Amino acid sequence: MVPYASGVQPLDTLKRPVRDLRISVTDRCNFRCTYCMPKSVFGHEYRFMDRKELLTFEELERVAQAFVGLGVEKIRLTGGEPLLRKEIEQLVGRLGAIEGLDLTLTTNASLLARKAEALRDAGLDRVNVSLDSLDQAPFRAMNDVDFPVARVLEGIDAAAAAGLPVKVNAVVKRGVNDEGVVEMARHFRGTGHSLRFIEYMDVGATNGWRLDDVVPAAEIVERIDAVFPLEPVEAAYRGEVAQRFRYRDGAGEIGVISSVTQPFCGDCTRARISAEGKFYTCLFAVRGTDLRALLRGGASDDDLRDAITGVWSRRADRYSEIRTERTSELPRIEMSYIGG
Numbered sequence: 001m002v003p004y005a006s007g008v009q010p011l012d013t014l015k016r017p018v019r020d021l022r023i024s025v026t027d028r029c030n031f032r033c034t035y036c037m038p039k040s041v042f043g044h045e046y047r048f049m050d051r052k053e054l055l056t057f058e059e060l061e062r063v064a065q066a067f068v069g070l071g072v073e074k075i076r077l078t079g080g081e082p083l084l085r086k087e088i089e090q091l092v093g094r095l096g097a098i099e100g101l102d103l104t105l106t107t108n109a110s111l112l113a114r115k116a117e118a119l120r121d122a123g124l125d126r127v128n129v130s131l132d133s134l135d136q137a138p139f140r141a142m143n144d145v146d147f148p149v150a151r152v153l154e155g156i157d158a159a160a161a162a163g164l165p166v167k168v169n170a171v172v173k174r175g176v177n178d179e180g181v182v183e184m185a186r187h188f189r190g191t192g193h194s195l196r197f198i199e200y201m202d203v204g205a206t207n208g209w210r211l212d213d214v215v216p217a218a219e220i221v222e223r224i225d226a227v228f229p230l231e232p233v234e235a236a237y238r239g240e241v242a243q244r245f246r247y248r249d250g251a252g253e254i255g256v257i258s259s260v261t262q263p264f265c266g267d268c269t270r271a272r273i274s275a276e277g278k279f280y281t282c283l284f285a286v287r288g289t290d291l292r293a294l295l296r297g298g299a300s301d302d303d304l305r306d307a308i309t310g311v312w313s314r315r316a317d318r319y320s321e322i323r324t325e326r327t328s329e330l331p332r333i334e335m336s337y338i339g340g
């Protein structure tokens with residue numbers, strides 16, 4: 001433990017503090033991205049959570065406050081698709097009021113054009129938009145619900161017009177959308193939106209992940225550098241997940257997230273809460289700690305903080321550093337459940 005403003009800041013067994021919290025606000029989604037919620041598994045019969053199973057906004061605010069008291073500086077709302085959660089702007093309002101907190105949201109942007117202003121007014125600081133390709137055919141092949149690229153671009157424009165800084169995230173899968181990487185770079189250069197490419201990961205047990213489908217981040221950088229020369233940018237802080245590069249001509253920067261080829265567990269400061277209130281210390285964890293039971297069982301704020309501290313202090317996860325083809329077959333929870 002080390003002293004922290006409002007008490008003590010827990011460190012895990014590898015001396016990592018907790019700095020970022022990702023909160024999944026729903027397990028539902030209107031897309032069926034093949035790498036996340038493949039239709040063959042998450043079809044009509046899949047049992048999503050009932051509303052009463054989800055943490056309420058009051059409960060989420062208490063959880064967020066507890067984590068902020070332990071050192072969290074950044075909260076990202078995710079899912080499933082977070083904009084499908086009814087009145088999400090009310091939650092943004094509650095969390096946006098927490099002092100000194102950087103509040104972001106990750107979305108497929110299907111509802112962003114409609115909601116961007118309300119989200120900004122409620123106190124959202126930034127938005128991350130997922131867009132895997134600018135070409136309709138590969139984008140369709142990945143979202144699997146025939147969602148048009150143009151509507152995602154409208155969402156990005158609406159967020160920017162509302163004054164929200166935008167990051168665009170693309171998962172790259174070999175043979176599906178990797179040919180479009182340079183086109184993405186060309187499109188977003190000079191727009192002020194930072195573009196980040198994410199290596200396809202073996203999250204969950206339903207996407208049929210194979211190492212051969214992963215396009216290494218180094219290859220993505222090489223392909224872009226060949227057309228638009230790049231130079232590396234120093235990491236801004238410990239635990240920054242993206243390796244950043246700037247265009248030598250000053251047209252902005254890109255980032256790559258090499259969680260498969262260059263894992264960064266040693267600096268991982270992220271905690272995750274599922275929509276039903278389970279606390280996970282790794283994207284690849286199998287078991288979570290039931291914070292909802294504590295909240296609904298009358299736990300005080302101190303009880304909640306103690307429970308989180310206890311779990312974090314025992315944390316030893318470093319899955320990505322020990323990943324092999326074989327570990328990818330071990331049981332794991334889905335990204336749409338734990339939140340990406």
Ligand SMILES: C[S@@+](CC[C@H](N)C(=O)[O-])C[C@H]1O[C@@H](n2cnc3c(N)ncnc32)[C@H](O)[C@@H]1O
Pocket residue numbers: 029035036078079080081082106107108128129130169170171198199200201202203207335336339340
């Ligand atoms: C699970 S989604 C939830 C938020 C929202 N629905 C969205 O797509 O932005 C969060 C992020 O996880 C990424 N993701 C999902 N499955 C992935 C995988 N197998 N490998 C890498 N990234 C993945 C998505 O592309 C998205 O950027």
Ligand code: SF4
Pocket residue numbers: 029030031032033036037079080081108130336
């Ligand atoms: S990546 Fe996001 S948009 Fe795609 S299925 Fe998963 S939760 Fe939905």
